[in-house]
Amino acid sequence: MNSIVTNEYSIHLDLDKYLALNQYIDSLSPSKIVVLTDTNTHQYCLDYFVSKLDIKCPIDFKSIQAGEQFKNIETCKELWHYFSEITLDRKALIINLGGGVITDLGGFVASTYLRGLAYLNIPTTLLSMVDASIGGKTGIDLDMLKNQIGLIVNPKMVIIDTHFLNTLPEEEFNSGVAEILKHGLIHSESYWNLVSNSKIVNNNSLKEIIYKSILIKKEIVENDPTEKNLRKKLNFGHTLGHAIESYSHLKKGFQPLLHGEAVAIGLLLACHISHNLLGFPKEKLEKLVQGYNYYFSKISFKKIEINEILNLLKFDKKNLNGQVNFVLLKDIGSYSISDEVSIELIHEAFDFYLEL
Amino acid sequence: MNSIVTNEYSIHLDLDKYLALNQYIDSLSPSKIVVLTDTNTHQYCLDYFVSKLDIKCPIDFKSIQAGEQFKNIETCKELWHYFSEITLDRKALIINLGGGVITDLGGFVASTYLRGLAYLNIPTTLLSMVDASIGGKTGIDLDMLKNQIGLIVNPKMVIIDTHFLNTLPEEEFNSGVAEILKHGLIHSESYWNLVSNSKIVNNNSLKEIIYKSILIKKEIVENDPTEKNLRKKLNFGHTLGHAIESYSHLKKGFQPLLHGEAVAIGLLLACHISHNLLGFPKEKLEKLVQGYNYYFSKISFKKIEINEILNLLKFDKKNLNGQVNFVLLKDIGSYSISDEVSIELIHEAFDFYLEL
Numbered sequence: 131m132n133s134i135v136t137n138e139y140s141i142h143l144d145l146d147k148y149l150a151l152n153q154y155i156d157s158l159s160p161s162k163i164v165v166l167t168d169t170n171t172h173q174y175c176l177d178y179f180v181s182k183l184d185i186k187c188p189i190d191f192k193s194i195q196a197g198e199q200f201k202n203i204e205t206c207k208e209l210w211h212y213f214s215e216i217t218l219d220r221k222a223l224i225i226n227l228g229g230g231v232i233t234d235l236g237g238f239v240a241s242t243y244l245r246g247l248a249y250l251n252i253p254t255t256l257l258s259m260v261d262a263s264i265g266g267k268t269g270i271d272l273d274m275l276k277n278q279i280g281l282i283v284n285p286k287m288v289i290i291d292t293h294f295l296n297t298l299p300e301e302e303f304n305s306g307v308a309e310i311l312k313h314g315l316i317h318s319e320s321y322w323n324l325v326s327n328s329k330i331v332n333n334n335s336l337k338e339i340i341y342k343s344i345l346i347k348k349e350i351v352e353n354d355p356t357e358k359n360l361r362k363k364l365n366f367g368h369t370l371g372h373a374i375e376s377y378s379h380l381k382k383g384f385q386p387l388l389h390g391e392a393v394a395i396g397l398l399l400a401c402h403i404s405h406n407l408l409g410f411p412k413e414k415l416e417k418l419v420q421g422y423n424y425y426f427s428k429i430s431f432k433k434i435e436i437n438e439i440l441n442l443l444k445f446d447k448k449n450l451n452g453q454v455n456f457v458l459l460k461d462i463g464s465y466s467i468s469d470e471v472s473i474e475l476i477h478e479a480f481d482f483y484l485e486l
Numbered sequence: 487m488n489s490i491v492t493n494e495y496s497i498h499l500d501l502d503k504y505l506a507l508n509q510y511i512d513s514l515s516p517s518k519i520v521v522l523t524d525t526n527t528h529q530y531c532l533d534y535f536v537s538k539l540d541i542k543c544p545i546d547f548k549s550i551q552a553g554e555q556f557k558n559i560e561t562c563k564e565l566w567h568y569f570s571e572i573t574l575d576r577k578a579l580i581i582n583l584g585g586g587v588i589t590d591l592g593g594f595v596a597s598t599y600l601r602g603l604a605y606l607n608i609p610t611t612l613l614s615m616v617d618a619s620i621g622g623k624t625g626i627d628l629d630m631l632k633n634q635i636g637l638i639v640n641p642k643m644v645i646i647d648t649h650f651l652n653t654l655p656e657e658e659f660n661s662g663v664a665e666i667l668k669h670g671l672i673h674s675e676s677y678w679n680l681v682s683n684s685k686i687v688n689n690n691s692l693k694e695i696i697y698k699s700i701l702i703k704k705e706i707v708e709n710d711p712t713e714k715n716l717r718k719k720l721n722f723g724h725t726l727g728h729a730i731e732s733y734s735h736l737k738k739g740f741q742p743l744l745h746g747e748a749v750a751i752g753l754l755l756a757c758h759i760s761h762n763l764l765g766f767p768k769e770k771l772e773k774l775v776q777g778y779n780y781y782f783s784k785i786s787f788k789k790i791e792i793n794e795i796l797n798l799l800k801f802d803k804k805n806l807n808g809q810v811n812f813v814l815l816k817d818i819g820s821y822s823i824s825d826e827v828s829i830e831l832i833h834e835a836f837d838f839y840l841e842l
Binding site for chain 1: 637801
């Protein structure tokens with residue numbers, strides 16, 4: 131497997147990835163490196179990662195609390211103050227070692243300190259390997275609204291090492307599968323067949339799947355870095371997915387969902403709406419249901435909870451002029467943006483999900 | 487006077503500037519406009535500005551507390567929450583109506599909301615007309631460290647209306663003169679002669695001076711938008727100027743200085759160091775002293791205060807590898823970056839200033 135070169139940076143999955151990393155750092159010659167981890171990756175990933183480094187510049191380590199609830203401005207302040215205490219200068223390099231929270235928040239904090247430090251992503255979860263660490267979206271949550279504050283700034287390099295996946299609990303692994311299924315749905319019949327017919331597990335074929343998913347995301351992002359058009363299709367399943375995810379963290383007593391767990395529900399709902407509104411094929415919806423049942427457990431929603439979730443839709447970042455904009459699919463790989471999704475259609479989709 | 491067109495946006499000083507503004511807004515067709523003011527510009531500038539608008543889209547007004555001490559992350563949070571409450575979408579437009587605090591902070595808040603809203607600058611102070619509103623530097627302070635957090639993102643348009651200068655207290659006006667004197671020093675003998683020989687006051691020749699100062703800044707910024715080299719010369723006088731400004735706000739009992747008041751001292755110190763280290767001509771230093779005495783009152787510094795100010799230099803954004811980097815001048819228009827400014831030379835420069 132080769133490395134993937136984008137307009138601005140390279141993604142390394144090959145055997146020589148750490149050689150590439152060490153060479154890059156050597157050529158950059160940063161005044162200092164800060165490796166940012168959360169309490170999980172500090173414990174399970176940091177020693178291994180440091181053992182791969184062969185560099186001369188000074189290095190510091192900073193760990194933040196693990197969890198989406200810490201992806202906020204308070205954590206940014208903590209990090210900016212820390213950068214200030216250790217007097218980081220503009221030639222410093224930030225290395226984000228972790229899942230989506232670390233790469234999103236670390237990228238934002240780096241890109242806003244002294245008007246922009248260079249940063250690298252070393253994703254340690256399947257989700258961040260195929261999604262969060264690619265494409266330059268950085269950001270934090272504003273209260274319970276996901277990624278409301280952020281920027282698009284690319285990392286200087288991404289290193290994909292599937293070794294880190296061994297450290298992952300099963301539900302975290304499956305959370306990443308949701309984005310891979312999404313790539314199948316939005317990209318092509320062939321990739322959909324590959325990912326919907328094989329059980330995605332931590333083995334050799336996984337590397338191939340990660341590689342292809344990154345290529346798919348990379349090509350979309352490169353053609354539309356600032357999400358004017360094409361990139362919106364990466365949001366398939368995310369309009370309701372984000373609202374469900376936010377709600378699950380917001381609502382006392384509701385089971386907090388991982389990003390992929392919420393997105394998987396969002397994919398089902400969006401495929402059902404696509405079926406009703408645009409004739410998305412029934413058998414492909416059923417195939418997705420099978421996949422869902424394999425990787426995820428069903429969540430129950432009360433009527434009032436669904437209404438509260440719909441209330442959160444008004445904060446979706448794709449909205450324009452007060453309209454909720456849905457990404458829908460006519461078929462695998464064929465998307466359409468619609469503002470004509472009625473509340474009734476969404477309720478019908480939830481009914482379908484609850485009856486699975 | 488014509489408008490000034492940069493690579494990315496235009497700066498309008500001409501008689502038709504509000505026509506250009508209204509046409510731009512009409513073509514953008516934003517989902518909503520938010521005009522951001524502080525308590526001063528809300529009182530003295532907003533009605534006049536609104537009277538110039540001829541637009542159809544919805545408009546909201548938001549005012550924040552006036553003063554550098556509110557240029558912080560707490561004010562950003564207040565604005566992000568406000569944007570969220572009024573459910574701004576990505577097609578919203580932010581108009582910053584105010585001095586440097588409003589254009590810096592408003593640009594930062596806009597550029598980080600939903601990964602980037604469009605914004606315009608309508609500078610109302612001399613300082614923000616010739617400096618802050620041009621060049622895309624946005625940012626906020628981290629505690630007392632100036633502009634530690636920020637981004638480089640250009641406004642979509644800048645409107646320069648010297649009418650607003652009538653609302654300005656004299657010391658605020660003079661604060662802007664410091665940056666104009668700096669432009670003279672870093673640019674050319676002819677501009678230096680123009681600005682050092684004329685008393686800069688609110689009259690017709692002022693428009694010419696503002697126009698030229700903007701052109702000077704614009705040319706430097708366009709050649710080096712991310713401050714790799716050339717743009718550093720805009721920091722002439724700012725290494726010590728920023729430290730003095732921060733200190734004046736930080737230190738209980740010390741008189742808080744306006745940005746330009748601190749920069750003016752920084753210019754004198756930097757010219758004195760330049761004279762000692764690089765032979766900057768004595769007679770030009772003396773000319774600057776004359777200018778300083780005309781616009782500014784002398785500030786007294788105790789030895790211990792100077793030492794505390796020097797302590798703040800380690801946070802200067804130009805520092806690299808633990809070295810404080812000074813911008814110095816060999817002569818008018820001829821700059822050099824040096825890390826060889828000793829503590830003794832800085833103390834000598836303060837002694838010179840204190841003996842004026």
